[in-house]
Amino acid sequence: AEAGAPLLQADGVSIQFGGLKALTDFNLSVRQGDLQGLIGPNGAGKSTAFNVLTGVYQPTQGEVRVGGQRVNGWLPHQINHLGLARTFQNIRLFRALTALDNVKVACRAQGALHPEGVGLGAKMKGAFINYRDWWRALLLTPRFQQEERELTQQAEHLLEVMGLSHRRDEEARNLPYGEQRRLEIARALGTQPKVLLLDEPAAGMNTREKADLMVLIRKLRDDFKLGVLVIEHDMKLVMGICECITVLDHGETIARGAPAQVRSDRKVIEAYLGD
Numbered sequence: 001a002e003a004g005a006p007l008l009q010a011d012g013v014s015i016q017f018g019g020l021k022a023l024t025d026f027n028l029s030v031r032q033g034d035l036q037g038l039i040g041p042n043g044a045g046k047s048t049a050f051n052v053l054t055g056v057y058q059p060t061q062g063e064v065r066v067g068g069q070r071v072n073g074w075l076p077h078q079i080n081h082l083g084l085a086r087t088f089q090n091i092r093l094f095r096a097l098t099a100l101d102n103v104k105v106a107c108r109a110q111g112a113l114h115p116e117g118v119g120l121g122a123k124m125k126g127a128f129i130n131y132r133d134w135w136r137a138l139l140l141t142p143r144f145q146q147e148e149r150e151l152t153q154q155a156e157h158l159l160e161v162m163g164l165s166h167r168r169d170e171e172a173r174n175l176p177y178g179e180q181r182r183l184e185i186a187r188a189l190g191t192q193p194k195v196l197l198l199d200e201p202a203a204g205m206n207t208r209e210k211a212d213l214m215v216l217i218r219k220l221r222d223d224f225k226l227g228v229l230v231i232e233h234d235m236k237l238v239m240g241i242c243e244c245i246t247v248l249d250h251g252e253t254i255a256r257g258a259p260a261q262v263r264s265d266r267k268v269i270e271a272y273l274g275d
């Protein structure tokens with residue numbers, strides 16, 4: 001993509017669940033270096049917007065583009081391969097895997113070695129008695145082992161970035177809640193995204209943890225050269241770090257702009273008063 005071209009774009013996106021208009025004529029454009037906020041009262045359609053952008057739901061109307069590519073009808077993992085990663089409002093980790101393996105799985109999903117790629121292709125397969133021996137041979141190849149080491153290093157780096165090195169070998173389910181949330185971000189980064197969508201990453205954290213996380217998100221944006229879109233229920237928190245904020249209410253975009261502008265918007269104040 002050319003410099004400054006939108007990495008993620010929604011164009012007139014609407015989605016309806018039965019009679020409920022969860023999102024109406026939603027427009028959005030995220031570029032590299034952006035740190036945008038998506039806010040609104042409970043049930044406003046924020047998570048739905050993420051689900052439509054990432055292929056979990058199909059829009060009833062409108063278009064989603066990732067890296068300029070129209071992705072309507074694509075599956076979530078296909079969209080992820082184009083450089084869009086996300087976290088969920090409800091934590092979705094592999095609970096019985098270690099912190100390290102949770103991240104490695106994501107790294108692996110992006111750059112998996114194929115048997116063909118290590119010279120154990122169709123012809124070689126005939127030389128093995130069965131499939132299992134073929135795979136065993138694959139695991140012993142220097143290239144596979146080299147890749148394994150690289151994946152581990154990559155995952156270790158992401159754990160370090162997210163302040164989780166001390167949890168490397170602990171099962172995800174045993175981590176404190178705030179650390180599980182950070183592990184989700186580490187895993188999302190493992191797929192090497194260009195755009196990162198964070199759905200209430202600070203939910204359930206205390207004030208201090210929340211503030212620290214917001215600073216960290218800004219650092220991720222810079223260090224990984226991302227475009228970031230973050231959903232956060234707490235208006236003050238988002239306003240502290242985001243340059244542009246979109247406000248949803250009942251699926252409609254009621255305001256968009258700089259924090260100061262959004263904060264004093266009458267429609268926004270009314271929407272939050274009613275919450």
Ligand code: ADP
Nearest residue numbers: 017020022040041042043044045046047048049
């Ligand atoms: P937010 O994340 O802003 O709190 P959501 O996007 O989760 O809000 O929900 C917006 C509205 O869409 C809510 O009324 C919710 O009940 C409804 N909704 C979300 N997902 C579904 C679904 N899969 N089926 C039916 N209704 C849904």
Ligand code: MG
Nearest residue numbers: 046047048089
């Ligand atoms: Mg939500």
